[in-house]
Amino acid sequence: MRARDLAELVRLPAVLTAPGDSLVGAAAAGWPHGKRSWAMPMTSCCFYLAGMALNDYADRELDARERPERPIPSSRVRPRTALALATGLTAAGLGIAGAAGGGTALRAAVPVAAAAWAYDLAAKQTRAGPVVMALARGFDVLLGAGGHRRAVLPACAVAAHTLGVTGLSRGEVHGGSSRAAWAALATTSAAAASAALLPGSSRRANAAGLACAAGYALTVGGAQARAARHPDADTVRTATGVGVRGIIGLQAALVAGTGALGVAGALLSAGPLARLASKVVSPT
Template sequence: MKAASLTTNRWWAYLQLMRPANIVTAWADILVGFAASGSAIIFPQIINQETTIASLLPLGWLLLATTGLYGGGVVFNDVFDAELDAKERPERPIPSDRASLTGAIILGSLLLVMGIVAAVQVSLISAGLAAFIALAALFYDAVAKHHVFFGPLNMGLCRGANLLLGVSVVNTMLTERWYLAFIPIVYIAAITAISQGEVTGGKKITGYVALGLIFWVISSILLLGLLPNYQSLVALPFAAFLAGRIIPPFFQAAREPIPEKIRTAVMAGVLSLIVLDAAVAAGFTNSFYGLAVLILLPISLGLAKLFSVT
């Protein structure tokens, strides 16, 4: 009985390393890219069963790909931070010895490989994007996250490329929708910048810069309406919901950059990625598709109660 309990606890620890709540936000990136590619014709009506399966199969592969890529990336984040976590976060799976360092390396490697292999099922271009995301994630984990400027930029590139991975379901659309990557790049840069003080506290100037980047992102969601095939009015309610979720905690963290308020802002920012994606997806399609993406939010919030987000 005791052995079974220890085994269950160890499996749970490895699951914690993958940060399931965050993986759900990566699914939202794929869904908005899928919408921007023009492939979301299945919402709100279904053409026929054959067309639906043909449309959803590549989407399924890309959702599996981002699961592996994001999961592997965050597992390696704990691998590279094992010594630091032993001092600052001894309750984490590796320093608490609930998960071994070797086991984490194997898990992270398998997840990254799974991500690339799943992307190959869609196209070689998708596989190339997946490989870029995997390498960028590893570079962030090992080197860039300790740099004030390149850390946020590197993490933003991972999320921007993840959105384009969704667009790659129609390869030719990448040349038309490449600029969409800048929205998650800037958004994640804001979160990553402010998160640098979540353990020991941050600086007010960093918090206000992050807040300014958030305002840029929200404005960009609406300014996409300058495109002929994007509806800002449809995206507006989602953008307003996004602003209500993230501006208050970011403002509080900027005004008083103590670890507790910074962690609250980071959690709100990470989980609100789904709202950001829902807003852009709705603009490219309709409210029905936007709401379909938004359904991921309560799922992610539920998982966030069980697993660490930061």
């Protein structure tokens, strides 16, 4: 087993989309964890990687038929290795949250981990799948907020984006439907509008948030509109990949609106890195 195989298993480039969730929550709540705010993005990354490994463990029989090139069906990674990795990363995420943020952070981290495991092991192939995944990302925003209510609306925006992208992703292999793509475009539009309309801390913050929200809507929404017109597997897969990476733009918009322009800029810089890395290891 090579490092490349594990990177492919956990969709490594896509982990760059995870830290922004908890940073959105922390910025909205006024950085409740103080100097330990770095720990919540680390927790988010652990949960994201765990979810990807668990996804391939749970889908190993389906992937053997539909995506035999994946690490488990191609025998490059053993199923028990994927399960052990998912378990270890989940435990690491919970441990980091508890050590850095105490009981409050640990209580906020448990729903994120629970939703991720529920999605992969039970809900993914059901109609509830996209909703459960959306809850996982929404809870991840609240993790960074330490439970503060000020992060509820940003959490809903991130959850809306996730709902649309997850629903659209179901057509990656056999093709999707125009209805799913239009639905994804609707949730993207709602998320962008939420980010643009949330009251900012200053005119400069409002302008930055609006610019980021517009860029997000054009990038992600444009790909979804193309999938709505041509819902074949290749177009849907491309739109899904754009949506997976595109959440960074939404996160930056939500953070910029709070006045944390440096953090928003750092998030935006992850976008090009994710696109470059995606040429080496697929994020979907």
